[in-house]
Amino acid sequence: MASPNVKQPNVIVFFTDQQRWDTTGVHGNPMGLTPYFDRMAQNGTDVHHSFTCQPVCGPARSCLQSGMYATESGCYRNGIPLPQDLKTLAHHFGDAGYQTGYIGKWHLADEEPVPAEKRGGYDYWLAANILEFSSDSYNAVVYNNDNQPVKLPGYRVDALTDAAIRYIDDHKENPFFLFLSHLEPHHQNYLDDYPAPTGYRENYLSNYTPPDLAALGGTSHQHLPGYYGMVKRLDEAFGRLLDSLRSLDLLDNTVILFTSDHGCHFKTRGNEYKRTCHDSSIRVPTAFQGPGFDGGGRIKELISLIDLPPTLLDAAGIKVPEEMQGKSILPLLNGKKSEWPKEVFMQMSETQLARSIRTHRWKYSVKAKDKDPIAESCSDVYYEDALYDLQADPYELTNLIGFESHQEVANGLKQRLINKMVEVGEQKPRIISAASVQSGQRKVSLNELSGDYIHY
Template sequence: MNKISRRKFLQRTSAAVAATAAANFGYAMPENKPNIVFLFADQLRYASCGYAGDEKAHTPNIDKMARDGANYRQAVSSMPVCSAYRASLFTGKYTSSTGMVINELRMNPNHRCIGHVATDAGYNTGYIGKWHLYANELGDHYNPDNSFIPRGKHRLGFDGYWAAYNFHHDYYGGAAYYHTESKEKIHYEDNKFEPDAQTDMAIDYIKKNSKSNKPFYLTVSYGTPHDPWQPNNVPEEYMDMYKDVEFDPPKNYSQKKDPYGDGWSNVDQNPEKLQNWMRCYYAMTANLDWNIGRIMSSLKDQGLLENTIVVFTSDHGEMFGGHGRMKKNIFYEEAARVPFLVYWKGKTKPVATDVCMNTVDIMPTILDLAGLKTEIPDEVEGVSLANAALGEKCPAEPEAAFLMNTGACAVWANGHEWRAMRSPKYTYGVFRGGGRDNLPRKEVFYDNKKDPYQQNNLVNDPGHKKEVERFRRMMMAKMIELNDDFPASTWYREHWTQNRIIKASARGKFKTI
């Protein structure tokens, strides 16, 4: 019996019978598999965490995880946009293979995702929070036809507990909601702040599953600290923490808009607006940290820390006016670099590693840590960096992370595309150019150590000629490997999608719907 048919066989069998059948067919399912709790924020940048050196951040629980666990301090988002990140997170593939090239598309479900692997390995799955892989209309997030993800293939293997929604960022005042098994919008009791209510649900899930004889894989996808940054979108007690805190514009701040940015990244911003936005952002982050602490306490109270892998990360960062840009969708440090922490009591080491962690590496890393290395799908394009969390050298440590952008944030518009390679020391990026403004192709090369705000472009500096050429070669090799020829954004619309639903990919790696 081949591997595929074994998998289908096990899916149709109860857990007890599956274990026996698996042994009879030589399918090695690890015993005593650890639980997995995957927690991720939306738009929390690495630089805005206390453990990363930000003295204005109030993140004691996240900081403790960074001290006690594995701190991947060179983690980046392979494409710093919400939907693209999530597609890569679940599949272990780059955007050029998932087809999730901008926000507000509907994911093609014909991938083998981490949820499928976990379910087939006997895990109870739980998913709470934002999904953002089921849209097919721009700006119509609140339509239940886009907001509710029906049970079945579009949940990408998360077949258990479900309390999620496709997209919204109304957190407070009764506007927040989620769905379970119908289009009915369920609002949180007592108008509770959404991250607090989601954490309540997560703790309840952990308590119930602590009594199960099956391991659980829980994902909590928080919406904060994503904008809108308005005082009425944050509990007053957290806004009070920052009411007198002064935030200076970033050192690379510019009111001159980036010509390669889209309408969302080039929104109007000035120092006064930034001041108010950052107060809300840091208040949301302080609340997020409190909720992370609550989940860690729940795992401790249930006696689960020694058998639970806990991951904390973020889908991308935030520019806050750096290089004249807001939001994300760029390879600059503020947008691309994210926290990535792994804690497993007694297993992971308190280590700060500079191995290059990319979004596509998360899936194989988690599965490897959980003892499911042999079940990593063949089509996964990332590599396992699990050994780094154990204080060991990884068998394959990427020299640099490949980052890509395939268009504007959520609209089909040419002229915003870029590709980049980032190592701990250097960032090399290429803007495709073209578009409505007929922008020229542009290359940049930054020394991240000496120039952390990436203000000095060294691409034509004679002293860095060899390094620039090396990064060019690395990036070209990666693009060839991925069959990525750097097309304009609208090429994907014309070849991959129909009514914003992804139908096929250039690589032919998944079936059409």
């Protein structure tokens, strides 16, 4: 329950799908795509080093709704419904007296439309399980509480945002928790394309290309203009949402989280868009504003998606349940930084059964070669697969796994990864070292072995 004698803030999650961190101005994108997000990050709290813990839609969403890693909830791949006995953010906010609403993409059920018992406890429902299948960019079809189809007018981003603004206006008298889950800038599956609003794609032809995409290509030359157009419209919609709160005198008492489920590597790391350990797949834009976050500045610690559910509850004065596996970031804003983890942990599924950790300096990843990543969630044996030096190689273009010069680094990271896997509830695995590779002139000095170089 919420603490007594404390005015409960409203809480809104503005959730995008497949948005890279470097689409934003605060992360160096020069194209002016995200002025509203950038202003929020600058005036509120910029979670500058923010990472998903599972770079695929359904599992990431299960982590955000439950506060538990995907292997703990059982939702380790797409198509596995959220267990009905699992308490979600909606349950926790509802128990604390909040009205709860969900609008947009769910992707945590196994049928469409989603029956009431598979909606994670949300009171108000205007959503689709797999929005990219039920709708198109100018044909936004979702389902209401009675599971009747509702076609919302406008470009899909605008249609869902308009619905969220109506919800806010209708529920403004009492505290509410609203989860607005967009599909954009995810690709439209049947087209394998990124359909921006009419006229937007043309604005971003031959524009800035992040260095990893410039080096590796993938589908970025075909898809980046449309992707950027989607990001621009999302930011404009976010601005309209903020304006609605301001006009209703709710802005100062509303906690707002902007984040995404994973990034997009545009088929540079495999024949799809995510599900790898690379920052292009796992790093996302994240910022907070509202009570407890305004003027919070830039958080330099590594923050995982698994830390966001306890943060939202903590910000609302609701006790964080013991089963949640992340940590609220609010203590970081109050100077309590000594006990914060020095790494984030990722689980990968579907195209590979893999595990990875990322420090400020290093990325280390392993995969199970003999397991079916669709049928199995864990393995007892993994093989070293990747090691990147993010100081020298921030776009992860040179894989150092097996290099003789980096063996001590790999061994240290191996143990840290094993410890993390056990900590989150997995069995202690055996990790097979990669074949040795001659390093030439490469070497690592002793003071670099800790892996705690701060790459800001």
